[in-house]
Amino acid sequence: MKESNTTITQISLMKQKLNAAKLALEEINTDRNEKLKVLIQFITHLSLACKGQNIELDNKLAKLRHHMHNFEQIDEALPELVDIERLLKSQYSHTMSRLEDSRNGLNRVIRQIQRIDAAPDKLKKEITYFKQELNKPFHTVWEYIPKVEKLIFFYEEILKHQFSDADNYKILPQHILLAKELAAKISEIEFRKDQRDQILVIKEVLLGDISLSHLLDSYQTILSLLLDNIAREKTASQDFLFSLNDALLIVHDVVNNVHNNSQRNEQLKGQLNQEINLRVNSTGELVTGADNLNELKTQLTAQLSSIRDALSRKEALEQREQTILRKSIESMRKELNAMSQEASNYKEKLFEHQKLNLLDPLTQLANRTALEDRMEQAYRNHIRYKTPLWIAITDIDHFKIINDNFGHSTGDKTLQVIAMALKNSLRDSEFVARYGGEEFVLLLPDINNDHISILLNRVREKIKNIPFKFKNQRITVTLSIGAAQVMENESLEDAFERADAALYQAKNNGRDRVVIDI
Numbered sequence: 001m002k003e004s005n006t007t008i009t010q011i012s013l014m015k016q017k018l019n020a021a022k023l024a025l026e027e028i029n030t031d032r033n034e035k036l037k038v039l040i041q042f043i044t045h046l047s048l049a050c051k052g053q054n055i056e057l058d059n060k061l062a063k064l065r066h067h068m069h070n071f072e073q074i075d076e077a078l079p080e081l082v083d084i085e086r087l088l089k090s091q092y093s094h095t096m097s098r099l100e101d102s103r104n105g106l107n108r109v110i111r112q113i114q115r116i117d118a119a120p121d122k123l124k125k126e127i128t129y130f131k132q133e134l135n136k137p138f139h140t141v142w143e144y145i146p147k148v149e150k151l152i153f154f155y156e157e158i159l160k161h162q163f164s165d166a167d168n169y170k171i172l173p174q175h176i177l178l179a180k181e182l183a184a185k186i187s188e189i190e191f192r193k194d195q196r197d198q199i200l201v202i203k204e205v206l207l208g209d210i211s212l213s214h215l216l217d218s219y220q221t222i223l224s225l226l227l228d229n230i231a232r233e234k235t236a237s238q239d240f241l242f243s244l245n246d247a248l249l250i251v252h253d254v255v256n257n258v259h260n261n262s263q264r265n266e267q268l269k270g271q272l273n274q275e276i277n278l279r280v281n282s283t284g285e286l287v288t289g290a291d292n293l294n295e296l297k298t299q300l301t302a303q304l305s306s307i308r309d310a311l312s313r314k315e316a317l318e319q320r321e322q323t324i325l326r327k328s329i330e331s332m333r334k335e336l337n338a339m340s341q342e343a344s345n346y347k348e349k350l351f352e353h354q355k356l357n358l359l360d361p362l363t364q365l366a367n368r369t370a371l372e373d374r375m376e377q378a379y380r381n382h383i384r385y386k387t388p389l390w391i392a393i394t395d396i397d398h399f400k401i402i403n404d405n406f407g408h409s410t411g412d413k414t415l416q417v418i419a420m421a422l423k424n425s426l427r428d429s430e431f432v433a434r435y436g437g438e439e440f441v442l443l444l445p446d447i448n449n450d451h452i453s454i455l456l457n458r459v460r461e462k463i464k465n466i467p468f469k470f471k472n473q474r475i476t477v478t479l480s481i482g483a484a485q486v487m488e489n490e491s492l493e494d495a496f497e498r499a500d501a502a503l504y505q506a507k508n509n510g511r512d513r514v515v516i517d518i
Ligand SMILES: Nc1nc2c(ncn2[C@@H]2O[C@H](COP(=O)(O)OP(=O)(O)OP(=O)(O)O)[C@@H](O)[C@H]2O)c(=O)[nH]1
Pocket: 187, 207, 362, 395, 396, 397, 398, 399, 400, 401, 403, 407, 408, 409, 410, 411, 412, 415, 436, 437, 438, 507, 511
């Protein structure tokens, strides 16, 4: 009995243990299932994260995910896990080498961007900094993507800058030269009074910090002003020709009328003459055939009265003819007077124009065209009469400083004063012209070698002593002068070049001096 009790107790204990073991097993199973679930989830996420990078890896992860449900023991998954680990490792090194390639690619692109001169300075600095950053290797794709984004930003900025500057292209040295030449050219052209302010503004723009669009605008404005002037000139000439034509038509009509009238009058006068002749003849016949004196008397009185009548009609006709002729001549004279007045106005205008075409409008000195005419004339005299001829070229020293410090209008006034002083320091036979900008050319005939230096130095001193005062500042303006005498058998151009070289030397030797090429 005792034994059976013990057995029962043991069985019940075993039952309890079994139950406990069952519960523990259930717990283990639940736990395993939970962990398996987490593992499967992890593998799912891993395969999603790796998807598309390597097809073998994609397949292995999908297979593993599927197999996981069937594995009793995690050990069973080990071979597949090892395989996947190997693939992951090789994928990592593949990704790293791809990232390195991409980094090198970015470096190449950034070097290209750095070559774009048009990029603004701030952006250039940013690009340099970015390039330094690119020296560090990438570890993940996430480091690479922002770099690509940044690169796109640089491109965008450069494009934006380029487009904002689209109509403001870079001004090159040859554009600045063109602007200066245009300024010099318009100084030589005579514009109408109402155009001069506009021309002054354009000149100021051309000689300042000009942009390409300003240069083009200036060309366009000047061309339209010139075209306008040409059109006006054309209209003025046309008006003159029209009035000339009208006057000639009137004169033509008058002459025609006079001619017709005189033809008609000639006819009438012929008839009257005929009538008078007839009467005179019949009077003669009356006298020869007369028997009775009284009858003759009566008949003669009647004949004489008819003759007188015909004569007075003839006289009246002639008077009328003369009056008409006088009137016609008078109206023709008036017309011709008006015409000649018109013609002399036109001639005066043409003359003024011709004169103005030879004058520099700013300084009122002869311009380059006039200088060329005069040089040829002086050269001809030099050849013909074997008289000496000197060419001197003078240039104001550091004139740019006056413009820069006191403005262009002060510069213009300085040019005017110097021009007048130069003109006043020469004799009538000598000649000065504004050659361009701040350069003047002097033609000096009949000066011998001993006197040229004295003369030119006197001119130089005269300018130096002008008491210029700008903005309450006393300024001394000096000249450099280069001169050359036209030698025997030398062309004018060669002599001019020697004078120019002497001027260059005067500038190089320190300015404010005269250099004579001998
Ligand atoms: N105000 C004014 N300035 C002019 C005119 N024509 C040319 N200029 C100016 O003259 C100056 C000439 O300058 P540069 O050729 O550099 O010579 P610079 O300053 O005189 O110096 P050096 O000749 O070397 O002594 C420029 O600033 C021109 O803009 C003009 O009609 N009016």
